[in-house]
Amino acid sequence: MTLLSRAFSxxxxxxxxxxxxxxxxxxxxxxxxAIILDLQIEQENPFALLGRLKSAxxxxxxxxxxxxxxxxxxxxxxxxxxxxxxxxxxxQERIKLxxxxxLENRSLKNEIDYLRREQDVIYSxxxxxxxxxxxxxxxxxxxxxxxxxxxxxVTGETGTGKSFLSGAIHFNSHRRKxxxxxxNCTNIPETLLESxxxxxxxxxxxxxxxxxxxxxxxxxxxxxxxxxxxxxxxxLQAKLLRVLDEKSFERVGGNR
Numbered sequence: 001m002t003l004l005s006r007a008f009s010x011x012x013x014x015x016x017x018x019x020x021x022x023x024x025x026x027x028x029x030x031x032x033x034a035i036i037l038d039l040q041i042e043q044e045n046p047f048a049l050l051g052r053l054k055s056a057x058x059x060x061x062x063x064x065x066x067x068x069x070x071x072x073x074x075x076x077x078x079x080x081x082x083x084x085x086x087x088x089x090x091x092q093e094r095i096k097l098x099x100x101x102x103l104e105n106r107s108l109k110n111e112i113d114y115l116r117r118e119q120d121v122i123y124s125x126x127x128x129x130x131x132x133x134x135x136x137x138x139x140x141x142x143x144x145x146x147x148x149x150x151x152x153x154v155t156g157e158t159g160t161g162k163s164f165l166s167g168a169i170h171f172n173s174h175r176r177k178x179x180x181x182x183x184n185c186t187n188i189p190e191t192l193l194e195s196x197x198x199x200x201x202x203x204x205x206x207x208x209x210x211x212x213x214x215x216x217x218x219x220x221x222x223x224x225x226x227x228x229x230x231x232x233x234x235x236l237q238a239k240l241l242r243v244l245d246e247k248s249f250e251r252v253g254g255n256r
Contacts, residue, residue: 032060034102037082039066041073047080054081059109061102065090116177123164123171138165146172151244163227170223178222183215186228194236195252204253216249 061083069087199214
């Protein structure tokens with residue numbers, strides 16, 4: 001435990017749990033930034049405590065240590081929710097590195113959770129003030145569309161909130177945890193727009209020194225919002241129509 005204490009500096013708190021620890025009264029009461037679980041494989045169910053720890057503190061990283069380096073044990077530990085598996089004996093440098101990675105990972109997850117909650121508030125349908133019958137009908141239609149994977153055309157004059165409404169549809173749909181990719185078609189030169197949307201293969205044109213993933217691939221599973229699509233060429237609009245009809249596309253210079 002001394003080695004662990006040296007590797008873990010204030011203001012963070014570390015909990016060390018030898019497997020077989022009496023957890024009654026401790027789970028849910030002790031706050032820790034990270035947990036070290038010393039796994040004893042001779043136990044009848046060595047992963048039982050890991051499961052209880054993850055249930056009680058799902059956002060706290062659990063680092064599993066053990067005398068065994070059995071590959072199946074390592075895979076099982078990670079599947080059961082361990083952040084990392086460290087075989088014994090371990091050095092102070094090794095445990096310190098893993099602890100730093102665990103804290104950074106937890107901080108990133110907390111930030112993502114916070115941003116998602118903020119997005120839920122920002123794009124809530126409740127923020128749309130609809131007094132007229134027409135606007136109430138718009139909100140009702142938006143809610144219906146958010147429950148589908150339908151392709152949606154949002155029209156309206158500049159400043160009427162097309163981008164916000166598109167975001168509201170996405171962040172109130174089952175795709176909310178996937179990317180919401182905005183593409184303003186007027187901000188990208190026409191000569192580069194096709195590559196920007198579909199991506200390109202290496203060597204497909206002068207300057208294509210490497211394969212590039214396009215915006216549609218980036219939005220996979222989520223939503224691609226094409227702003228000012230009416231300003232694009234008829235040729236590109238025809239290609240976009242094929243994407244909508246066939247639900248597939250090829251990168252520039254690609255054949256699949």
